[in-house]
Amino acid sequence: MDVPNSPKNQRKVTTMSNQSDRLTRRRMMQAGAATVATAAAGSAVVLGADESPGEAAGQRVVSKGRIRQSVVSWCYQPMKLETLARHAAAIGLQSVENVDPKDFGILQRYGLLCGMTVGHLFVDGMNHKENHAMCIEKLRACIDANAAAGYPNVITFSGMRRGMPDDVGLDNTVLGLKQVVGLAEKKKVTLCLEVLNSRVDAPMKGHPDYMCDKVEWAAEVCRRIGSERMKILFDIYHVQIMQGDIIARIRQYHQYIGHYHVAGVPGRNEIDDTQELNYPAVMRAIVATGYAGLVGQEFIPTRDPIQSLREAVRLCDV
Numbered sequence: 001m002d003v004p005n006s007p008k009n010q011r012k013v014t015t016m017s018n019q020s021d022r023l024t025r026r027r028m029m030q031a032g033a034a035t036v037a038t039a040a041a042g043s044a045v046v047l048g049a050d051e052s053p054g055e056a057a058g059q060r061v062v063s064k065g066r067i068r069q070s071v072v073s074w075c076y077q078p079m080k081l082e083t084l085a086r087h088a089a090a091i092g093l094q095s096v097e098n099v100d101p102k103d104f105g106i107l108q109r110y111g112l113l114c115g116m117t118v119g120h121l122f123v124d125g126m127n128h129k130e131n132h133a134m135c136i137e138k139l140r141a142c143i144d145a146n147a148a149a150g151y152p153n154v155i156t157f158s159g160m161r162r163g164m165p166d167d168v169g170l171d172n173t174v175l176g177l178k179q180v181v182g183l184a185e186k187k188k189v190t191l192c193l194e195v196l197n198s199r200v201d202a203p204m205k206g207h208p209d210y211m212c213d214k215v216e217w218a219a220e221v222c223r224r225i226g227s228e229r230m231k232i233l234f235d236i237y238h239v240q241i242m243q244g245d246i247i248a249r250i251r252q253y254h255q256y257i258g259h260y261h262v263a264g265v266p267g268r269n270e271i272d273d274t275q276e277l278n279y280p281a282v283m284r285a286i287v288a289t290g291y292a293g294l295v296g297q298e299f300i301p302t303r304d305p306i307q308s309l310r311e312a313v314r315l316c317d318v
Contacts, residue, residue, distance in 0.1 A: 002074075002122070002196065002204055002298075061313045062092025066287050069313055070095035070115040072261065072298040076305055085110045087306050091313055097296050101145035114151045115294040116233070116259060117142045122196065125159025126176035127169030127211050139180045139191065147187035152293070153259055154184070155233060156191050158212035169211045174224045184229040192258045193218050194233035197241040204300065205268045206241070213242050215249050222256040231258025237298070240265045240277060247285040254289035262316065263299035270299055271312045283318040 062069065073096050076084050081099065085106055088096050095115030096107055107114055119138040124131045135156070142154040158173055177191065184191050198213040200206025212218050218232045234257045240246055250257070262282075264275035271279050286295070295316060301308040 060092045070294040070296040072097045072296050104149050116153045122157035125157040126173040127159045132176040136180050143189045146189045153190045160209045161211045181227050190229050190258045192233040197238040219256045232256050233259045235261040237263035260295040261298040269302050270308050283316045
């Protein structure tokens with residue numbers, strides 16, 4: 001999962017960092033909506049429309065259910081959360097992600113979870129000690145909110161390198177997360193460290209200078225912390241761009257993986273025959289590991305958004 005606050009290039013990282021803590025989550029979601037609207041320009045459906053042609057009947061898509069599916073809300077803005085939740089429930093999804101705790105009630109009306117809640121943002125993360133107090137405060141608040149609602153996961157990020165060696169950043173990240181993992185254990189909420197790609201220099205599609213850009217780095221954080229409440233958010237889109245060998249890495253590191261995200265490569269758009277990943281094969285590999293968590297659809301629609309979501313859900317329902 002990404003928070004719509006991506007720097008367009010590495011030179012802007014410091015400026016973005018200074019601004020990130022002054023922005024509310026709502027404003028950052030609105031910033032992401034501009035990217036989504038641009039991606040959808042020229043389509044026959046306005047992304048914010050309450051209904052998609054042919055979708056009002058709301059036929060269920062999920063039939064097998066071996067993959068518990070979710071959808072990440074920022075990809076569908078400015079669609080109202082209520083509208084997305086209604087469609088998600090009708091399709092057979094179990095969760096809508098990246099929802100502010102104050103809006104949990106909307107999900108609960110439709111019997112949905114918030115599969116991933118956002119604490120601190122990805123620019124200023126745990127790899128710099130000066131960010132620890134801020135990150136820990138925000139993570140604790142999200143852990144408490146999730147525990148009260150019975151929701152499973154809170155996301156955390158490494159932050160940008162800014163010239164810091166990766167081994168130093170790893171030590172700092174472990175140090176910071178150890179200060180909050182005890183609360184996560186007590187409240188039965190899982191912290192998930194997301195792997196993001198640092199190669200693509202485009203808003204919401206890549207994050208130049210991000211430190212945790214390899215699965216191995218994230219797995220080492222989990223290994224050192226040694227808690228069942230410290231896992232990886234394995235974003236298949238980002239890992240494919242950085243490393244590839246998706247199925248091999250799922251098999252190798254599955255014990256550390258607490259959540260998955262999917263999107264088309266290249267472009268972060270629909271997971272259809274325009275992209276390079278064979279998602280049914282990837283989903284079968286996930287099932288084979290015994291994974292029981294959620295898989296979040298986090299692609300940016302370029303066509304009718306709900307129809308695209310239905311097609312992606314059907315493809316992953318192996």
